[in-house]
Amino acid sequence: MANMAQAIRLALHYGEQNLQVKDIFGEDVGMPLGGVFTATQGLDTTWNTPLDERGIIGMAMGIGLTGERCVAEIQFCDYIFNTIDLLKIAGNTLWVSHGNYNMPIVVMTPVGAGIRGSVYHSHSFDAWATRLPGWKVVMPSTPLDAYGLLISAIKDPNPVLFLKPKALLRVRGEELLPGEPTSEKTLKKMIDAPIGDRSKWKAQWPEMEELDISIGQGKITREGDQATVVTYGRHVAMCNKVADDLASEGKRVEVIDLRSLYPYDWQMVKASIQKTGKVLFVNEDTEVTNFGEHLAYRTTSELFYELYAKPRVLAGLNLPGIGLHANLEENSVPQVKNIRKEIDELLAEVP
Amino acid sequence: MSRTSTATSSRGKKKRPVNVATKKKKTTKKTAIHRSQQSPKLGLSNELLLKMHSLMVKSRVLEERLIKIYKTGDAYFWIGGPGEEAFGVALGLLAKKGRGPEYDYLHLHYRCTPTLVAMGMPMIDSIRLIMNKSTDRCTGGRNFSNHYCFPEWNVVPVSSPIEVQYTTAIGTAHVQRRTKSNGITIVTGGDAGSAEGDFASCLVWASRPANPLPMLITVQNNAWGISTSYEGQHGETTIADRGAAFNMRTRVINGNDPIESYKALEEEIYYIRRNQKPVVLEARLSRLFGHSSADGANRKQDQDCCIEIFEDQLLSAGLLKPADIQRVWSEYEAEGRAALEQVRGESAPQADSLWDHYYADGENGDWRKF
Numbered sequence: 001m002a003n004m005a006q007a008i009r010l011a012l013h014y015g016e017q018n019l020q021v022k023d024i025f026g027e028d029v030g031m032p033l034g035g036v037f038t039a040t041q042g043l044d045t046t047w048n049t050p051l052d053e054r055g056i057i058g059m060a061m062g063i064g065l066t067g068e069r070c071v072a073e074i075q076f077c078d079y080i081f082n083t084i085d086l087l088k089i090a091g092n093t094l095w096v097s098h099g100n101y102n103m104p105i106v107v108m109t110p111v112g113a114g115i116r117g118s119v120y121h122s123h124s125f126d127a128w129a130t131r132l133p134g135w136k137v138v139m140p141s142t143p144l145d146a147y148g149l150l151i152s153a154i155k156d157p158n159p160v161l162f163l164k165p166k167a168l169l170r171v172r173g174e175e176l177l178p179g180e181p182t183s184e185k186t187l188k189k190m191i192d193a194p195i196g197d198r199s200k201w202k203a204q205w206p207e208m209e210e211l212d213i214s215i216g217q218g219k220i221t222r223e224g225d226q227a228t229v230v231t232y233g234r235h236v237a238m239c240n241k242v243a244d245d246l247a248s249e250g251k252r253v254e255v256i257d258l259r260s261l262y263p264y265d266w267q268m269v270k271a272s273i274q275k276t277g278k279v280l281f282v283n284e285d286t287e288v289t290n291f292g293e294h295l296a297y298r299t300t301s302e303l304f305y306e307l308y309a310k311p312r313v314l315a316g317l318n319l320p321g322i323g324l325h326a327n328l329e330e331n332s333v334p335q336v337k338n339i340r341k342e343i344d345e346l347l348a349e350v351p
Numbered sequence: 352m353s354r355t356s357t358a359t360s361s362r363g364k365k366k367r368p369v370n371v372a373t374k375k376k377k378t379t380k381k382t383a384i385h386r387s388q389q390s391p392k393l394g395l396s397n398e399l400l401l402k403m404h405s406l407m408v409k410s411r412v413l414e415e416r417l418i419k420i421y422k423t424g425d426a427y428f429w430i431g432g433p434g435e436e437a438f439g440v441a442l443g444l445l446a447k448k449g450r451g452p453e454y455d456y457l458h459l460h461y462r463c464t465p466t467l468v469a470m471g472m473p474m475i476d477s478i479r480l481i482m483n484k485s486t487d488r489c490t491g492g493r494n495f496s497n498h499y500c501f502p503e504w505n506v507v508p509v510s511s512p513i514e515v516q517y518t519t520a521i522g523t524a525h526v527q528r529r530t531k532s533n534g535i536t537i538v539t540g541g542d543a544g545s546a547e548g549d550f551a552s553c554l555v556w557a558s559r560p561a562n563p564l565p566m567l568i569t570v571q572n573n574a575w576g577i578s579t580s581y582e583g584q585h586g587e588t589t590i591a592d593r594g595a596a597f598n599m600r601t602r603v604i605n606g607n608d609p610i611e612s613y614k615a616l617e618e619e620i621y622y623i624r625r626n627q628k629p630v631v632l633e634a635r636l637s638r639l640f641g642h643s644s645a646d647g648a649n650r651k652q653d654q655d656c657c658i659e660i661f662e663d664q665l666l667s668a669g670l671l672k673p674a675d676i677q678r679v680w681s682e683y684e685a686e687g688r689a690a691l692e693q694v695r696g697e698s699a700p701q702a703d704s705l706w707d708h709y710y711a712d713g714e715n716g717d718w719r720k721f
Contacts, residue, residue, distance in 0.1 A: 049556075050555050050556060050559070052552050054518050054549060055518055055552040055556050058515070058517075058518025058521055058549065058552065059521050059525060059556065060522060061518075061519045062458075062518075062519045062520060062521055062522015062524070062536075063525060063526055064522070065507050065519065065522065065523055066456075066523055068526055085515065086515055086518065089510055089512070089515055093508055094709075094710070094711060095709055096490055096493050096494055096510075097489070097490065097500045098489065098490050098500075098707075098708060099707070099708040100488075100489075100502045100508070101500065101507060101508060133709070133716070134710070136710075157712065158710050158711050216721070262718075263716070263721050264718070264721060266721040267721070
């Protein structure tokens with residue numbers, strides 16, 4: 001099965017071939033490197049930019065203003081912060097121009113901790129991203145979702161932030177992408193650049209097919225009726241593990257992978273909470289004005305009388321950074337044990 | 352408003368009658384003016400000179416109308432570009448006007464009414480914008496005066512941040528380069544905005560040796576950034592010098608001179624189209640009514656007025672008589688008043704339009720409805 005980096009590459013290739021993508025760019029995005037996580041190796045329309053994030057976002061916006069499709073990358077979301085006002089403008093262009101100009105761009109950037117990335121390679125951006133009205137924001141948790149969501153993002157006439165959970169980029173999926181060779185070795189040989197001289201290497205692309213994962217559509221990854229856990233990105237796998245562990249103890253926890261942060265699948269979340277009466281929101285961005293807080297607020301506002309317990313948010317500590325040492329990182333952002341503790345407490349609550 | 356009263360507001364307190372009489376005496380000796388003739392003194396065709404004058408006056412009358420609209424309480428705020436007509440009109444006349452990469456993209460800042468007037472914007476569009484009417488086709492009542500947007504002319508939305516247009520401009524220029532179009536990208540900004548990193552980004556991206564961009568990068572240097580003087584910000588000899596550091600062609604012009612502006616812009620735009628390379632052009636010009644309504648929007652007496660100077664030239668060359676000038680001003684005054692009266696009767700945007708255009712194609716963006 002493809003890993004997430006390969007899935008992203010395959011989606012971008014599909015975009016080049018079928019969706020009129022003419023520019024895929026960012027720092028080290030072009031060959032010979034093809035992206036620091038290899039997600040852009042071997043593509044036809046990649047190119048390297050100056051090390052200038054504002055220039056990268058501005059370039060994408062200008063291309064978008066012409067109506068052409070492009071995918072820009074900020075190498076790590078830790079370096080996207082000096083582009084915030086450009087991102088705000090990209091989000092408001094359609095609105096403030098009274099519908100005169102769309103902004104059909106995709107910006108992808110790796111997010112989150114989990115690779116011992118230290119202070120400036122471990123930031124999260126999901127809470128910030130959801131405060132950029134006009135953007136759509138997605139974050140996949142599997143290679144298959146990465147493939148489908150990226151194709152949807154490219155096709156979308158609005159600006160879409162494609163947040164890549166960096167800790168999952170090397171993780172293989174459990175489902176084949178449509179058109180993916182069944183052999184991992186074959187896929188690797190076809191689309192992974194060789195070590196060493198790559199000057200004569202060309203990717204051999206499989207015939208990929210479109211996959212429709214609508215932006216705004218969540219996914220139930222574990223079914224249950226005693227508590228709901230809503231999460232996204234790399235914490236989906238952690239929450240699934242806790243749900244599986246609890247299932248072996250006879251406890252039934254429903255896990256929802258939101259996949260899209262904005263617009264988000266409230267109908268799915270709402271239906272689940274109405275079923276379970278208990279909910280935990282999990283993500284790793286810092287806990288103050290966290291996106292999970294918005295969901296918890298909405299839960300309280302709309303479902304208060306259907307709840308058996310207070311809505312909970314488990315998020316990263318409100319620290320200035322993620323410390324490098326494992327003891328620091330693992331105690332800064334939610335781990336399996338923290339999720340387990342929260343769910344245990346949630347399940348134990350008696351109205 | 353009569354020509355005389357217009358002179359009081361727009362042309363400042365300078366006493367012109369003596370000059371006018373002198374020029375009038377000269378013009379009476381001339382034979383009939385042919386509009387297609389080249390003016391030997393001024394170096395452009397008579398027709399073009401008269402057209403430029405007319406558009407400059409139209410733009411000034413419009414800006415003054417906008418200021419009056421603000422001062423009479425019909426608008427919350429005014430910001431604009433009176434004083435920049437010489438440069439702005441020339442730019443608007445020379446832009447290749449149309450939609451798509453084959454035409455010029457214009458990434459303008461909020462002092463570009465003259466350019467839009469020269470491109471053909473009706474006065475009423477600007478008045479609807481400042482009065483935030485639902486009929487405002489640029490922003491639907493959502494943004495300040497002079498924040499224009501005309502997709503049919505590749506005029507992308509003007510934003511209040513003073514620098515961002517320099518970075519978005521590289522994107523349209525990139526597409527034009529890739530598609531080998533004849534269109535170029537024109538970006539304007541003020542001298543104060545050149546302090547922002549986006550100006551440096553623009554120079555870096557436009558001048559990469561393997562990927563030069565067909566861009567006219569302009570700075571309208573009025574020597575002020577709200578209340579910060581040029582000397583308070585700039586150590587460089589000229590702002591255009593910064594382009595030279597990137598091996599770009601550069602030029603500094605008198606932006607108060609419409610003839611010099613037109614000729615220089617014509618040459619530089621030709622160079623960019625032909626060579627597909629960028630140019631940095633700095634135009635030194637006046638800020639006649641201050642930064643915005645926030646500092647009063649009153650006529651600054653220490654600033655040269657490009658229209659006054661130009662009218663002196665046209666009178667001296669015998670291309671216009673005082674009565675002609677008065678007629679031009681009066682006609683545009685009448686047009687502005689009529690437009691205002693019409694706009695006053697137009698509807699305001701309603702609360703139910705708040706979520707319009709959040710996403711394309713009418714898709715809902717209100718989380719309450721997810």
